[in-house]
Amino acid sequence: MSEISSVLKTFIAYLKRPDLYPELRRKIIKNTLQRKNAFKGKEKTNSWAASHAMSQQEAISKLFGMEMGSFRNEYAEVLKNAGQKQMDCPIKMGGAGALELIYYACEFAGARNVVETGVAYGWSSLAALLSLTKRDGTLYSSDMPYLAQDGDQYVGCIVPDTLRPNWKLFRFADKESLPKIFAENSVFDVIHYDSDKSYNGRFWAYNELYKHLRSGGVFISDDIGDNSAYQDFCEKNNLETMVVEYEGKYIGLFVK
Template sequence: MSEISRVLKTFIAYLKRPDLYPELGRKIVKNTVNRGNAFKGKEKTNSWAASKAVSQKEAVSKLFGINIDSFRNDYSEILKNSEQKEKACPIKMGGAGALELIYYACEFTNATHVIETGVAYGWSSLAALLSLGKRKGTLYSSDMPYLAQDGDQYVGYVVPENLKQYWKLFRFADKESLPKIFAENSTFDVLHYDSDKAYNGRLWAYNEVYKRLKKGGVFISDDIGDNSSYQDFCEKNNIETTVVEYEGKYIGVFIK
């Protein structure tokens, strides 16, 4: 599909969904007036992140006092089945991230309420749900419909059916999904952020969720090297963060 065809298809899909008009307006502004905002401070933050970065294993050991080595063995069958589902999926979305970091954040906090933004195949959802299922907790997820491709039915595709009873999925942009989630639950043990990459979008969501994160809760944000929003947020709030380097990208994580 050409870029013009993709943009046109997306725009038409938005027009068919009045509930998504607020996000359409924000995207138009983001891609015109605020186009340069997405990468604000990128060079500064990549240098900062590189100077602090540790491996996922080091971060989990340092923050939670846990060795991650058993995770892949403990859940080998589930992970294998999920990998096969991803390969068979006709729609291509984002792959698996730092699953152990998410899983052990939930274990460390004995999480019963977790919030994530961004789902795609559902790898991060799976990591959280493997822990939450032990305590019959709830994962609240925000994820925009995939309007440029007919992929809505594949969101969360790798999550096993037996874990979906602990999952509530909100199919709107964060600015619509998060207030709906907060109306259902007001405090959370773990946040995993992996949605709007723009500087302003990230800062808005970081602030909204941080104030609802329990003391002792874990805050995780993927792709913090895209711009300086995460670094700026941490510096403004005097937060000492750990930075994880994973597959050439940076993840920010701290305990509140």
């Protein structure tokens, strides 16, 4: 599909969804009236992230006091089935990411309420739910529909039916989803951010999410090397953060 036809298809899909008009308006303003600046401080941020980076295993040990060895073995069959569902999916979405980091964050926090932004196939959702269901907890997820790909039906497709009773999925942009989520539950044990990659989108969401993270809760953000939003947020709030390097990308995390 050409870029022009993809944009046109996305625009038409937005027009069919009045509930997504606020996000459509923001996108139009961003792409026509605002100066484009997608990567604010990327070089600076990657240098900073690289200087702080450690492995996923090291971070889990240092921050949570846990060993991560058992996760892949304990849930081998679940992960195998999830991988097959991804292979069978006709829509291309984001990959698995650092599943152990999310799972052990939930274990460390004794999580009963978790919020995440960004779902795609549902790998991060799966990791959180595998921990949450031990305590009959709830995962609240925010994810924009995949309008250009007709991919709505496949969002979260790898999450097995047995885990879905503990999952609430909100299909809007973060600026619409998060207020709805906070109206249902106001305090969270773990937060995982993996949605809007823009500087302004991140900085807005970080501030909103941080207000609802309990003391002793865990904050995780993927892809922090895209721009300096995460670094600037941590510096602004005097937060001591860890950085994990995973498959060539950087993840930020801290305990509040």
